[in-house]
Amino acid sequence: MSYVDAGYAVALTTLLVYAVSLILRRRRWERALRVSEAPATGGHDAPARGERS
Amino acid sequence: MSTPVLRPSRPRWLDAVGALGVVALGLTVWLGLWVTPPDAVQGNLARLLYIHPPIATVALYWVGIVAAGGSLLYLWPRTRSLFWDRLAASAVEVGAVFAALTLVTGSLWGRPAWGTWWTWDARLTSTALLLLLEIGYLALRRVPADPAVRARRCAVAALLIAVDIPLVHFSVDWWNTLHQGGTFIDPGFKIHASASMSWTFLLAFVAFSLIFVWLLGVRYQVEVLQDAVGDQELEVSLAERWSEDTELVGADLVGQAPAPGGGAP
Numbered sequence: 001m002s003y004v005d006a007g008y009a010v011a012l013t014t015l016l017v018y019a020v021s022l023i024l025r026r027r028r029w030e031r032a033l034r035v036s037e038a039p040a041t042g043g044h045d046a047p048a049r050g051e052r053s
Numbered sequence: 054m055s056t057p058v059l060r061p062s063r064p065r066w067l068d069a070v071g072a073l074g075v076v077a078l079g080l081t082v083w084l085g086l087w088v089t090p091p092d093a094v095q096g097n098l099a100r101l102l103y104i105h106p107p108i109a110t111v112a113l114y115w116v117g118i119v120a121a122g123g124s125l126l127y128l129w130p131r132t133r134s135l136f137w138d139r140l141a142a143s144a145v146e147v148g149a150v151f152a153a154l155t156l157v158t159g160s161l162w163g164r165p166a167w168g169t170w171w172t173w174d175a176r177l178t179s180t181a182l183l184l185l186l187e188i189g190y191l192a193l194r195r196v197p198a199d200p201a202v203r204a205r206r207c208a209v210a211a212l213l214i215a216v217d218i219p220l221v222h223f224s225v226d227w228w229n230t231l232h233q234g235g236t237f238i239d240p241g242f243k244i245h246a247s248a249s250m251s252w253t254f255l256l257a258f259v260a261f262s263l264i265f266v267w268l269l270g271v272r273y274q275v276e277v278l279q280d281a282v283g284d285q286e287l288e289v290s291l292a293e294r295w296s297e298d299t300e301l302v303g304a305d306l307v308g309q310a311p312a313p314g315g316g317a318p
Contacts, residue, residue, distance in 0.1 A: 029278035
């Protein structure tokens, strides 16, 4: 692989991986926000602390 | 009736910018690797210059403007808003990625052109310092603190990063460096390249700028979501874990249930 190919490969791969990681982080935080809002709305199916045996 | 959940807006224009950026980047790669002619002096090695200076431009100028501008607007009492703090933080993280890419692509060009991967040249060293400062900023941001205190600390740190940017820019003029000064466009804005090379170079600047805007927008959304969850992060993690445990226990119980007709001996 030439230096040119390596440069393009590194740049494009890094940007792609970072973009995908950002999308996954956004999805994770959106899910976390839904979970944090759920007890207030009464729509969450996770047990409350006292319910866990 | 459920309460609406606060979420950052996901504007359609941001998706359009991202799509345009991907198309422009694809065109840049096609033109840069296959269409433009080899350089008269550097040969095919000059093809790296279609990506290295545009990436460096984003890492230095676009990131510098957003991070320093956002931090100044946060520190200024009349414009103080966490919007500016979040925007600056997002710019610094995206900037760290671009600064690292600037160093790597520059190094890949420098090895065959200069005969070395790295030298303690003023331009290279000040760019490495920029990356270190940005990593320091991101570390500082993870220190637990009240949002206002954290925002103030980070704004000051971002201004320190901004001080390094003119240092990087003028390093080739202020010191005798191995890194060349402006060679593509001279101070009189006369372009020293063929038309296809010039257009590819220009397109690369547009492509990486669009990609930067898209990354900045998505990173900003992550920042807003993080702040929205805020102190409840531990509670949320526990709730998620409990939810998983409940599902696992349920699955185990189903697995242990006796089979119809007597079960296992």
